[in-house]
Amino acid sequence: MTDIRIATPTHPLVVPRAEHGISRKDISPNALRVLYRLREGGFQGYLVGGAVRDLLVGGHPKDFDVATDATPEQVKALFRNCRLIGRRFRLAHVVYGKEIIEVATFRANGGDDAGDRETDDGGRLLRDNIYGTIEDDAVRRDFTANALYYAIEDFSVRDYVGGYQDCQDRVLRLIGDPVERYREDPVRMLRAARLAAKLGFSIAPDAAAPIPELAHLLSAAPPARLFDECLKMFLAGHAESSFLLLEQLGLLPALFPETATALATNRSGALRAMLLQALRNTDTRVAEDKPVTPAFLFAALLWPAYCRELAVLQKGGTDPLVAQQRAADRVTLHQAQRIALPRRFSLPMQEIWLLQPRFSQRVRKRVFRLLSHPRFRAAFDFLELRASAAPDVVDDLAFWREAQAQAPEQLSERLESKAPRRVRAEGDSDADTSAEDAPAGAPRKRRRRRRKPGGGEGGAE
Incomplete structure (x- = not known):
């Protein structure tokens, strides 16, 4: 030719x-x-x-x-x-x-x-x-x-x-001087990663070399534009390869700074394993022409940041229930400074996170209340995702999978025939989990149940 x-x-x-x-x-x-x-x-x-x-x-x-x-x-x-x-x-x-x-x-x-x-x-x-x-x-x-x-x-x-x-x-090559072209429009660095992942192209060495040093320029890009670029990157069927390229090119800290920090300090690697599984699942759903939602995607992308922030707050003595909401708010607020995540996605994302501790409960009223929650299915899917990297939630996953398949009367009888499951308290063995090694199942930590002033029970509700 x-x-x-x-x-x-x-x-x-x-x-x-x-x-x-x-x-x-x-x-x-x-x-x-x-x-x-x-x-x-x-x-x-x-x-x-x-x-x-x-x-x-x-x-x-x-x-x-x-x-x-x-x-x-x-x-x-x-x-x-x-x-x-x-x-x-x-x-x-x-x-x-x-x-x-x-x-x-x-x-x-x-x-x-x-x-x-x-x-x-x-x-x-x-x-x-x-x-x-x-x-x-x-x-x-x-x-x-x-x-x-x-x-x-x-x-x-x-x-x-x-x-x-x-x-x-199958090479992605910039026209003109790469440094000048990236300075002209920093989002081109993300486009390079996205197109290389989508097409299976390599990035020409002279186009890839300046990216780590110029990644910080993305902080000047409009957050709304970065949100749109993220949707193209992660919801088009090549999410996992896009994420790996973001890591390889040094772009992840510029796009998801708190997630990058959490992954770097998570010694077990469980958080990264869970995130990659989430991206693989997303790619599979796109390939099968099934719906995917930005709320679930960002719940997975920001979960490492949430786990780390939660561990820091709990280690500092913050009440677990207060820490959960505060961690969710902080991570959402900080990330919004980089990527404009609309409330119609950020609120469901937070609900997915905050529902996770409720899966450890076996009290009849709370089981049925969770089953009827409008965000239950998404939260359960997230629990299933967590189980891929956190063995300590496998038992919860099995219970809730069976609970969905049982008739209400059968489930009610099953719950009443068993003693209430003990809710793990702050004094339990993994309550001292460090922020540097927060496991994928970190939000399971809960405070001791106590009576409300009116005689009711305190809990995750």
């Missing part, structure tokens, strides 16, 4: 239809409509970016983006079903029911004739609406594999920066 390293903006490589294997039948019909309509209107139009890359390596793109020399306003004039969005990047969205074809005008790196560009003092890109040619557009994209253009007029692939060969070699 031709060596594509000769591809340059002034001498692009044109890969004909017979040599690349992309077929129109694998492209969204709506994307094809947009391409043909642009051409009929006298404009250039190309399928671009991740869709071309994925089709070349045998993937199945979910999104199809288009690049054109038409301005957003000209695109809107061509399509009645079009809306313009964005300030940082002005884009046209052509809407076909539930599918949106994103149309971007070719962008350039300099000049101010047809748009504007703004960066902050650190070089981070704030606004980029300078329009240019397809050659300009190619060199300002992030990775070479994302700078490929599929032309509708002859069904060829146009390559200006060597991305076609990199796709063949």
